Amino acid sequence: MTDVEKLHETIQKLRYENSQLQRFKQVNQLMLNGLDAIMTSMHRSEVFARLFEVIGEILPCDQILIAHHNEEQSTVIPVCCSTEGMSFKPLRYTDLTNVFEETMNIFNVALIPGWKAHLGGWLPDANSVLIHPISTSQAKYIWLISDKHIGAFSKQYEDIFVSFSAFVANTLSHFEQRSLIRERETLLEERGRIEKSMIHQEKMAALGQLAAGVAHELNNPLGFINSNLASLQDYLGDISEFVSQAVKSSESMTALHKKMDMDYILTDTDDLIDESLEGIRRSTDIIANLKSFSHPDEKTRVNLELNAVIELALTIIRTQAKTVVDIDFTPCEAKPVIHVNANQLAQVFINIVTNAMQAMTDNNGRITITIVAEKTAVNCRIRDNGPGMPAAVAARIFDPFFTTKTVGMGTGLGLSISKAIIEKYGGELHLESSSAKGSCFLIRLPRIID
Amino acid sequence: MHSRVNRIALQADGTFGDSGKIAALAEADINIAFGDVAAISALAETSDSHFQESSARWIASSSCLGAMSHLGTDEGESFVHVLSLQDIDGGAGVSSADLTPGRERAIAEATLVQAMQDAGKLGEMPSLVWLIVAPGHEEEVLDGLHGVLGDTVPIFGGSSADNTIEGKWVQFDGSQLRHNGIVVAVLYLTEPVSCYFSSGYEPTELSAQVTAVDGRRLFALDGEPAGTVYNRWLNLMEQDPLKAGNILQASTYFPISRNRGPVSLDVPLLSHPAWLHDDGSIELFASLDKGEQITLMSGHPDNLIRRATEVTEVVLRTHELNYERRPKALMIVFCGGCMLAVKEHLNEIQRSLLVLAQGVPFIVGFTFGEQGCFSDGISRHGNLMISATAIG
Numbered sequence: 132m133t134d135v136e137k138l139h140e141t142i143q144k145l146r147y148e149n150s151q152l153q154r155f156k157q158v159n160q161l162m163l164n165g166l167d168a169i170m171t172s173m174h175r176s177e178v179f180a181r182l183f184e185v186i187g188e189i190l191p192c193d194q195i196l197i198a199h200h201n202e203e204q205s206t207v208i209p210v211c212c213s214t215e216g217m218s219f220k221p222l223r224y225t226d227l228t229n230v231f232e233e234t235m236n237i238f239n240v241a242l243i244p245g246w247k248a249h250l251g252g253w254l255p256d257a258n259s260v261l262i263h264p265i266s267t268s269q270a271k272y273i274w275l276i277s278d279k280h281i282g283a284f285s286k287q288y289e290d291i292f293v294s295f296s297a298f299v300a301n302t303l304s305h306f307e308q309r310s311l312i313r314e315r316e317t318l319l320e321e322r323g324r325i326e327k328s329m330i331h332q333e334k335m336a337a338l339g340q341l342a343a344g345v346a347h348e349l350n351n352p353l354g355f356i357n358s359n360l361a362s363l364q365d366y367l368g369d370i371s372e373f374v375s376q377a378v379k380s381s382e383s384m385t386a387l388h389k390k391m392d393m394d395y396i397l398t399d400t401d402d403l404i405d406e407s408l409e410g411i412r413r414s415t416d417i418i419a420n421l422k423s424f425s426h427p428d429e430k431t432r433v434n435l436e437l438n439a440v441i442e443l444a445l446t447i448i449r450t451q452a453k454t455v456v457d458i459d460f461t462p463c464e465a466k467p468v469i470h471v472n473a474n475q476l477a478q479v480f481i482n483i484v485t486n487a488m489q490a491m492t493d494n495n496g497r498i499t500i501t502i503v504a505e506k507t508a509v510n511c512r513i514r515d516n517g518p519g520m521p522a523a524v525a526a527r528i529f530d531p532f533f534t535t536k537t538v539g540m541g542t543g544l545g546l547s548i549s550k551a552i553i554e555k556y557g558g559e560l561h562l563e564s565s566s567a568k569g570s571c572f573l574i575r576l577p578r579i580i581d
Numbered sequence: 582m583h584s585r586v587n588r589i590a591l592q593a594d595g596t597f598g599d600s601g602k603i604a605a606l607a608e609a610d611i612n613i614a615f616g617d618v619a620a621i622s623a624l625a626e627t628s629d630s631h632f633q634e635s636s637a638r639w640i641a642s643s644s645c646l647g648a649m650s651h652l653g654t655d656e657g658e659s660f661v662h663v664l665s666l667q668d669i670d671g672g673a674g675v676s677s678a679d680l681t682p683g684r685e686r687a688i689a690e691a692t693l694v695q696a697m698q699d700a701g702k703l704g705e706m707p708s709l710v711w712l713i714v715a716p717g718h719e720e721e722v723l724d725g726l727h728g729v730l731g732d733t734v735p736i737f738g739g740s741s742a743d744n745t746i747e748g749k750w751v752q753f754d755g756s757q758l759r760h761n762g763i764v765v766a767v768l769y770l771t772e773p774v775s776c777y778f779s780s781g782y783e784p785t786e787l788s789a790q791v792t793a794v795d796g797r798r799l800f801a802l803d804g805e806p807a808g809t810v811y812n813r814w815l816n817l818m819e820q821d822p823l824k825a826g827n828i829l830q831a832s833t834y835f836p837i838s839r840n841r842g843p844v845s846l847d848v849p850l851l852s853h854p855a856w857l858h859d860d861g862s863i864e865l866f867a868s869l870d871k872g873e874q875i876t877l878m879s880g881h882p883d884n885l886i887r888r889a890t891e892v893t894e895v896v897l898r899t900h901e902l903n904y905e906r907r908p909k910a911l912m913i914v915f916c917g918g919c920m921l922a923v924k925e926h927l928n929e930i931q932r933s934l935l936v937l938a939q940g941v942p943f944i945v946g947f948t949f950g951e952q953g954c955f956s957d958g959i960s961r962h963g964n965l966m967i968s969a970t971a972i973g
Contacts (some may be wrong), residue, residue, distance in 0.1 A: 236705060236706035237704045237705055238706040238731060239729070240704060242697070242704035243703060243704040246704075280731075281731050282730055282731020282732065282733050282734075283731075284706070285733040286708065286734075286774075289706075
């Protein structure tokens with residue numbers, strides 16, 4: 132071999148070694164800068180925007196894109212793109228199965244039949260495209276690099292591109308895992324909430340049964356006590372008439388009447404009977420409430436506008452509240468429709484608003500009712516500017532028979548019945564907040580969409 | 582991918598006696614073959630009965646005085662040497678066409694596109710393009726291939742040859758035998774490919790500028806008739822001046838070179854002077870451009886004998902360095918002109934290659950023009966060149 136050719140071959144060998152080292156250097160640089168991109172960004176779009184910048188520096192190209200295979204819909208849709216503001220139409224997976232199988236180095240897209248109708252829509256200016264399939268434990272992707280020049284991607288470029296694919300796959304897996312962890316946390320929270328709710332429901336069901344039994348057992352004796360007292364009140368009129376006539380007929384009877392203070396006895400007897408009848412009425416009310424608590428669904432439900440139900444409740448409330456508090460309600464413009472019993476739901480609002488009114492001691496009381504209509508639900512908040520309630524009270528307000536009112540002023544069933552009614556409608560009733568500045572109750576009900 | 586080489590003798594009756602070996606070739610994905618004109622012509626005759634039902638692709642070329650492989654050197658007898666590649670994961674495609682004068686570039690473009698279609702990979706970048714072409718318009722053919730592919734795919738191969746430079750060369754694509762055609766094969770491999778393209782000549786101090794040229798016909802160097810300048814150079818190299826007529830053999834050790842490749846790595850691309858015309862112009866086997874600088878090259882039989890081994894050694898070393906593996910097959914294209922100059926030493930060359938290859942199967946074709954690329958990646962046509970391609 133001549134010296135010149137020996138020299139050429141040595142140079143050739145060094146060039147190959149150099150290009151190999153260059154390749155390792157480029158892949159390492161990609162890895163390092165890629166890691167940096169992941170470490171310094173939180174959200175997927177941010178990470179991939181940085182990652183695409185890094186790739187673009189090492190592997191010159193016009194556009195980089197990652198597309199996801201949606202198995203349920205059998206479509207493929209880009210999830211990240213180096214060019215901002217582009218919109219992409221999903222493509223049918225069946226039209227792209229070949230690109231999910233092996234690396235494709237397309238040097239001239241014009242030669243690919245049907246290119247414009249498929250991937251050409253995503254990469255309208257590309258002439259050369261490198262495509263590599265990526266699989267993670269959760270999904271299948273393809274990532275594509277494009278350039279407007281024909282034959283832009285050499286074998287060495289392709290090798291670096293494929294070497295870096297594992298890194299891109301790991302990054303995608305990282306986000307899938309993050310998403311799985313988030314999903315798991317949400318499920319755990321949901322499970323905790325359901326378990327708590329089930330315990331509460333069981334407690335409520337037991338109480339409901341007890342209440343129904345007590346109500347049934349008390350109804351009969353209270354019935355005949357009421358009936359007897361009514362008869363006794365009638366008899367008392369006759370007895371008074373008889374005593375009056377007896378006193379007139381005999382002096383000894385007059386003396387005895389006076390001595391025994393029969394006028395007082397007869398008047399007091401009448402009062403005692405009245406008080407007893409009042410006691411019976413209160414007992415009957417309690418029993419009626421107990422029955423409502425155990426069977427809140429025994430009324431007809433229809434589709435109604437929530438605005439109208441609140442207006443109905445406020446008409447009743449304002450008769451008691453006009454001198455005590457201002458009630459502010461602006462009907463919701465979306466006019467959300469719910470499936471409820473108007474009187475029952477109005478009772479819920481009356482209970483909550485009445486409680487709020489009773490809690491406010493000064494003359495600057497204000498209650499605000501607001502509605503926010505979501506796509507599938509309606510959130511109604513009842514806020515007051517009262518003194519709020521201690522945490523120990525807030526924790527028990529939905530327990531049956533729990534009350535802070537003086538005896539005879541409340542049964543302690545209002546909020547528990549309200550909660551039972553709302554939950555029967557598939558909704559939720561919560562105390563959303565309570566502080567020295569006031570309390571806020573949230574009623575969330577399913578929205579009916581026409 | 583699996584590879585194997587068969588060397589099948591052509592019988593006196595014009596057929597290949599070993600029909601079992603021939604039939605086995607039908608199982609390959611692609612067969613790359615060299616043999617003398619008679620062997621390749623007989624192969625075409627055989628194809629009707631053996632390969633019609635087969636999906637095996639063929640790219641075969643006649644080679645000067647037969648061919649060579651690790652199984653032997655032909656030494657005037659007719660053999661076909663076939664490298665069969667089977668289970669190619671990416672696939673392979675072949676297409677061929679006759680070269681119509683003036684349309685060589687367009688024909689090359691269309692043939693390449695059809696080859697890609699044949700592989701089911703239209704538009705996808707192949708790992709290697711293997712080219713067999715009739716001598717005459719290789720530059721236009723390469724222009725056509727580059728026009729489709731760009732400069733990033735290695736294009737290697739050779740110009741078909743015959744034994745006596747009478748234009749009897751043939752090209753075969755598995756079904757059709759052509760005399761002035763091209764056959765293009767595209768290989769899509771996930772396994773690596775390494776190539777090397779070089780000559781066995783040393784530059785002299787003698788250099789001139791091309792001042793008048795028409796394609797392959799060189800009229801003037803530095804304003805003087807090209808024949809006058811060339812003969813003056815030969816005189817300075819202590820050689821007898823050449824007379825008008827065929828000068829192929831006499832010029833074998835004194836080709837002219839054009840510097841090609843990147844500036845930092847000038848690699849000589851050789852043109853072989855073939856005919857000295859009465860008007861002092863010289864017909865070459867490769868084109869020159871007006872204005873370019875050419876250099877007289879000097880060769881020595883020892884260099885040419887060692888050259889095939891040295892080039893193969895470079896490609897094996899490169900392959901091992903880059904991919905840490907031995908290739909599965911080697912394809913070597915050796916200039917027919919060089920071979921004729923050292924034909925008494927072909928067995929010696931074959932034995933050196935056997936030692937070097939250490940079990941890697943190889944085939945060697947002796948051609949009248951060589952196509953390959955230097956380290957800048959652009960494929961070119963040259964004469965008196967040698968190329969080695971390692972695959973797998």
